Amino acid sequence: MAEATIQALGVALGFVLTLMIYSYLLGDNPLYRLAVHVMVGVGLGYAVVVIIYGVIVPQLIGPFERILTGEAIEAGERIQVVAAVLAVFLLLKLSPRTAPLGNVAMGFVMGVGSAVAVGGAVLGTLLPQVSATSLALVPGSEPSVLPDQSGLANVLAALVVVTGTITSLLYFHFAARPVGRDRVQRPGWIVVSAQLGHAFLMITFGSLFAGALIASLSVLTERVQFLIWAPGEILRLLNLG
Amino acid sequence: MAMRCQSCGSANTKGSKFCSSCGARLKQSTKGRCPECGTFNSLRNVFCDECGARLAPAAPGLDDRIGEGSVRGLSLPRREPTPDEDSPDWLAELRSSFTEPDREETDQVQAAAPLTEGGASPVESPPPPADDDMPGWLRDISQPSDVADTSVEPGASPAVPGVGAGEVPTWLQEALEKPDSASDSRPVDDTGSPHLDADELPDWMADLSPETDQDTESEPGDLPSWLQEAGPQDTPSDIPSAADEEGAPEPGELPDRLQEARPLETPPDPQPTAAADEGADIEPAELLDWLREVAPKETSPELAPEAGMGVEIEPGELPDWLQETLAADDTAIEPDELPDWLAKITPEETAPELEVAADEDTEVEPDELPDWLEKITPEAEETAPAAEDAETESGELPAWLDKIAPQENQPDVPQATDEEPEIEPGELPAWLEESEYDDASPDSPAPLIPDADRPDGEPEKPAPPASTIPSEADTLTDWLGATAPLADSQLAPTQPMAGTGPLVPPELPDWLAAVDDSAATGLPEWLVEDDDESIPPAADSTLPTPGLAQEALPAPPDAAPPEEEADSLPSWLSQTEADFSPIDEAHALKPIAMIDEPSITGGEARVAPAGLPDWLASLDSLAELEELAEEAAPETLDRLPADGEAAPVEPELPQAAIPEWLQALKPKELVDDVTGAGGAAGLEPAETDGLLQGVRGALVAEAIVSAPPATRAPTRLAVTEQQQAHTKALEQIIRPGLAPKPPSTAALPAWERLERAAIPIIVFLAILLPTFLGGSPLTDGDASAVPPPGITDTFNLIERMPDSALAVVAFDYSPAEAGELEPLSSILVRHLMSRGARILAVSTTPTGSEIAQGVFDKLSDDYGYVYGTDYLNLGYVPGGAAGLQAFAATPWRLFSGADYLGITRASRAAQAASSLTDSLADADLILIVTAARDDLAAWIEQVGRLPDMEKVGMAAGVSAGLEPWVRPYYQSDAPQLSGLVSGIPGASQYEFLINQQYSLRQSHAATNVRDGQTVGLAAVSLMIAAGLVWGTASSLIDRRRGNG
Structure with a gap:
């Protein structure tokens, strides 16, 4: 089968599946469900294939194969043996009897992953962001919040950022003092700060929702344009048009 | 301390009944809830502050519980026993059945109130307690073996000056010298009436008649310490030292409690009445403190001023009961010399009797008559003939007397009904009308001395004269109303007045007959009987007024001369502190029961069927009881003869021991003092709150357990209505998505279907519009x-x-x-x-x-x-x-x-x-x-x-x-x-x-998408705006139409 035909079938399949998905606008129907199941199944199957052929085979089986065949391997590939053993122990988690044997491998994965994630979050996000925001409050610092504005504007902008950050955090401060027998109330300054933080949160969530809406609308636009473009492309690929 | 409202938590003033903030009813901090009126009382209250009902019931088995010891963490907290708890069970039951109308009044008439109960229902009183329930000292009393050597020590206590032979009560002397129950050593005067000798006066009576103490030289210190400590602490200060006073003190000099106990009608300066007796050798200082507390509550207004005045007892200075006794003894009592309160007790019918008595001994001067008597006298003179001719009509008799009337047919009882003054039914007090005598037929009054209660072979006892029976109900005050039954109860069968002939049997209630029956034998019935015999239930009610009962005892035919009776003073009373020997607590309690024993007339050894007296119940703490127990106790009291017979003398009495129940009542601090464990410093702190407020010795574990939890009650966050609405809205949004929703089979309305299809179509067209137009109309490129x-x-x-x-x-x-x-x-x-x-x-x-x-x-x-x-x-x-x-x-x-x-x-x-x-x-x-x-x-x-x-x-x-x-x-x-x-x-x-x-x-790939997105976003925005406008318009239209 010619490549163009395959491409034409692919475009046609995409066209059909897109229509099946949009059929939900008329209500829940088998076509929509079928399209959803196909999308999930194809996506998972594709991921499995990618992992097998992109990770397991080249990075796990390849070194063993080279070792068995006597080919030269790199120094770093020898450690893949340890990773392979840990991977085997992870498979033992599938059975309740052998699950404890996989705890070491699971602990290794979780420990390494957590350490990497926490370290990266602290050193890569938290500290840089805090320092950048605090430095913005220093008049003599380099303006970065509003690079094109003056120092005062940047200080004010940084002040807004700091205020928004603190008040947003205070919004989630739920400690309160008991008032009377069965009522509690947060301190007044926390209540006021929380209200301001609540406003910042609403603005942030509104921005996120707007971005999500625009993103969704962009996808819709791309799909609608695809629906308009697909028939002609199919005909072009099939040399029918 | 503020009380916190349990509804709103507001602090309220202590004692408030309702919350000042929310109006909710406040629970009092005290936990004692009155079973009658529901009022919360202090835990220490024995009686309700509101209605006077008894709050603290007798605690049966309390001694057992306390006796188990306080094992920390296991046993119940020990509480200082209240006076009621000190009492025997049977006494507690009697107390519990008695309801005082007012606490203060109760305190004032403390001695009289219990007597009201006994006097009102002597027949229906609860049965005597069993031998097991009887305290040890009561059981000891009935031991005949202990009596023998009690009467053989005339003037046994030289340390008590002035106390000679007359110190021995006649009833004791009779019991010792004349074992025969029929014998009576009470002296009889010329007329055959028992002579009221001052020597025969018991100590408590000496307190009531201070004149008899003039010759007494004994000092207050002569009293045994246990007697001094037994009484209330304030008694010595309240009661003037009568021994040194000359003349009657002013009313203002009277102690407050005496003034309160004094009747309102009491004349400021009561005139002396005929002396009933002479030679009272006992000084008031020798009197028991508890007698000072008890007896003066009835007669102190009249007695205290005359304390220690003369040898001869002036009639007006005597208490009413004594005056009645004197009247019974043919002692002339001038009516005007009687105190006013006696006027309340003395009925109109009594006046003639008094006059009759006065006819023989003393002339009553009209000017000497008190006001009350002046009011009564004319009527009495008109209606009441002399005692000899007094004829009481049946209809005029009180109800309880009418019920006694059938007893006049008793062969053993002298028929003197025709000599009794007539008593109108309306003249009876309420308490008399409500008495148990209502059960009997008014036409057939119960015999004064029922045959069943009379020992076989016992000679017939003359009934008391009608004059001794108070019937002036209308003139009785409230407090006298309470004491009136007492007066009745004390009107035991008296010896016939001189010249008045035998007493009218119907005038005596049944219970008096029983008392008289026992009195004839020298001992009360409950003592005459075997040890297993129970104590008469009315014992508690007749505690501090023995004289009234004693005066009514008939004179025995062979009464001993007064000189012989002078030696009959109990040795325990004549002993000083130095003479005290170790006596157990049980013996220490015996004088309490024997308070009523000394007879005024000295004729009979009558032990009042009393349990613990009020003074014992009013002890502030058990420590006083312990001290009392440690002091000397009359050795003779536990040697009373049984059945009127003198018990054989026992050279050596068995060593007494403190009963276990009394040991269990011993306060911890006393134990610590004895053992040196700490004394006062070792006192455990008293509870300050809760049910155990004021109680010492509560276990620590109890405090921990009873303490409110340290953790604060869970509080809930303040959620506003708006937040609740948001929560509900969110729930409405989320919940449908969580639950599986079956496909809807119902067809949507046409408008909804059109709307559902139109929106995506519009969006699609808007997105495609730039494509068809070759560019976005909303952007400039x-x-x-x-x-x-x-x-x-x-x-x-x-x-x-x-x-x-x-x-x-x-x-x-x-x-x-x-x-x-x-x-x-x-x-x-x-x-x-x-x-x-x-x-x-x-x-x-x-x-x-x-x-x-x-x-x-x-x-x-x-x-x-x-x-x-x-x-x-x-x-x-x-x-x-x-x-x-x-x-x-x-x-x-x-x-x-x-x-x-x-x-x-x-x-x-x-x-x-x-x-x-x-x-x-x-x-x-x-x-x-x-x-x-x-x-x-x-x-x-x-x-x-x-x-x-x-x-x-x-x-x-x-x-x-x-x-x-x-x-x-x-x-x-x-x-x-x-x-x-x-x-x-x-x-x-x-x-x-x-x-x-x-x-x-x-x-231009990204630009094309941007154009379509921009137009589509504009279309979506327009549809949203259109929806808002449509919704608002629809809402307004619906409101105008009234559908909203």
């Missing part, structure tokens, strides 16, 4: 777009790359985000290819590699890029953040195998892309195209923070929804992103820059 700093920074970053620079592009998005991010990634790759940069594509998502390959496939041909030489798709980077860190450190180690296309590194060794060194820091640019914040953060945190990555520029093309999250990495003092392009608008603007920079290869 690319020229009008002003790229934001992030786009220009990204553009400049690529533009500043050196030739053949190495750019790593991460396609970290899935096909779902491809519609938005593929135009962005395509324009970035286009720019890189335009710059001739080598491109190394990776992806942290499995599907990203395919997307990257698709972008390269579309653009490679346009820019002549060859896979392996100009670009390379390494594929998927597994491991998330850790995989990225490993990829940044050793990129080729991670991709040691084949790449996305299956080309091994060995086969592509000569390719240009392989020029990538061992570190990602060798790259010139890193572009991350993603729609997930975590993916971008992983690149920034794991790759961008590496020390060698500072020189590597890093830019991001993200989805429009991710921009708020990513912008802080770009727009900060130390930006971690050198450029940022977001969404289709950013891609369009970037595309505009490229088209301007590289005009040979124009691209």
